[in-house]
């Protein structure tokens with residue numbers, strides 16, 4: 074027998090979630106995020122800002138690597154391009170912050186065409202290496218084109234005001250980052266539930282079938298590059314706002330690897346996963362540091378000298394452990410847990 | 422009846438191997454047309470030429486009055502040619518609904534910006550797309566599988582989803598490459614019924630590669646027989662089953 078579907082049903086299918094429980098939790102989380110600056114101290118707030126920026130960057134990378142299947146080790150390059158564009162436009166060209174932030178996205182998106190067009194036929198490891206090379210070229214340029222980029226001296230920006238927010242105040246910067254992270258999340262979720270996002274996934278899962286369905290590989294791979302790097306560039310611009318003083322040393326390969334770790338640990342292809350993964354990877358060294366406090370003073374001191382190496386090690390470890398226990402990442406773990414509790418006690 | 426698809430001395434060489442050798446035939450509009458032949462005869466290659474995955478080494482392919490042999494693969498859905506693959510080519514991580522929605526890709530208009538905003542026309546066309554997908558789901562009788570990731574389905578059901586995805590492109594010409602191989606007799610009968618219903622409801626022309634002689638002889642209007650890349654016979658099922666060359670080259674060996 075044919076079932077009858079009313080328009081309302083389709084509308085409901087299209088909703089991001091038709092589950093009232095999900096909406097209540099999302100609401101509670103949002104309220105928590107809004108009141109957070111009033112509950113925590115300056116240091117925790119700076120971590121929260123870092124997480125927010127990482128979330129934007131991870132959502133961007135996830136569109137390219139998780140959703141479209143184009144592996145990028147060039148995240149540091151796109152972040153650097155965005156970060157420097159914003160900082161230099163403000164410092165040297167007297168731009169105000171709003172267009173300077175937008176320009177970060179545009180610059181990074183334009184540069185992505187420079188990597189994307191020549192590497193349309195590359196996949197997997199070859200693309201990863203090409204994007205990494207791109208990242209090296211960007212940092213090299215930043216270091217040596219001193220007349221444009223201040224080279225090894227870095228760029229300092231101060232007294233920023235963004236749409237009336239005073240970015241000198243951690244609290245107000247936090248709200249700007251939160252707003253942009255929310256907009257990015259929503260935009261990514263929207264892209265994924267329309268033809269563009271489905272085309273990205275089709276390119277990832279079966280490129281021949283995608284072409285037969287009318288999807289131009291050239292077009293959609295470039296779309297993925299441009300969309301992803303626009304978002305990553307914005308994250309880079311926000312880094313300029315947070316750091317105030319930027320230097321090319323920030324943008325190492327480790328940064329690109331950490332970004333990949335975020336989306337792998339969180340769950341490739343999932344927006345919620347990118348958010349969880351970003352929070353997890355940013356918090357990882359913080360958690361380690363507090364664990365170090367429990368060690369005898371001498372051991373803690375010896376280890377804290379190597380905090381940078383330990384951080385790299387932990388990132389690697391997190392990826393391996395996650396791939397071992399749950400290939401779908403934190404978001405997969407969460408879904409499993411949810412399934413377990415929905416079925417409880419029958420699932421025991 | 423007018424021809425919707427015409428091949429004129431089409432050949433495809435891979436190095437020294439002639440996979441398709443000067444093949445010419447015409448498919449009447451609205452026909453159910455079978456291409457048969459032993460393994461390696463060049464049937465899949467022929468489909469790849471028609472769907473512009475390969476360029477012919479020589480010859481012309483005409484669809485609906487337009488030359489298509491130099492077209493780009495992604496244009497074909499827009500022209501009205503849909504297909505399924507001999508080896509499953511589904512998007513296995515996506516659900517049934519998502520797979521079918523990909524089939525509608527070329528009919529939808531949203532761009533990056535309207536997608537990101539999910540507002541106005543972008544939202545309306547998604548609603549319309551859902552409605553269309555539900556029709557196909559009803560047609561193929563897979564209502565209960567809507568939100569299942571396709572990778573988790575049985576082989577026969579995955580093939581059915583792939584058929585649905587091809588239908589979602591609203592093809593005037595549907596190419597089915599060994600749709601029923603690996604299916605049991607009940608699933609095969611379902612597919613035969615879908616093909617007949619399709620033609621009935623939408624006037625879709627179907628060209629199918631099949632090894633299952635039962636379904637071929639039952640529902641085909643005409644049959645082309647390939648052997649070593651060359652067309653050795655073409656005609657109605659009655660003509661083909663009585664053809665001496667076919668019996669020797671193909672049925673005799675089978």
Ligand SMILES: Nc1ncnc2c1ncn2[C@@H]1O[C@H](COP(=O)(O)OP(=O)(O)O)[C@@H](O)[C@H]1O
Nearest residue numbers: 435438440458459460461462463464465466467
């Ligand atoms: N991409 C390709 N490159 C080289 N040879 C191919 C290619 N595709 C098919 N062939 C060869 O062409 C011949 C016909 O293959 P195919 O069209 O798959 O046959 P069928 O579908 O009738 O079984 C085979 O000998 C096969 O090995």
Ligand SMILES: [Mg+2]
Nearest residue numbers: 464465466507
């Ligand atoms: Mg074949």
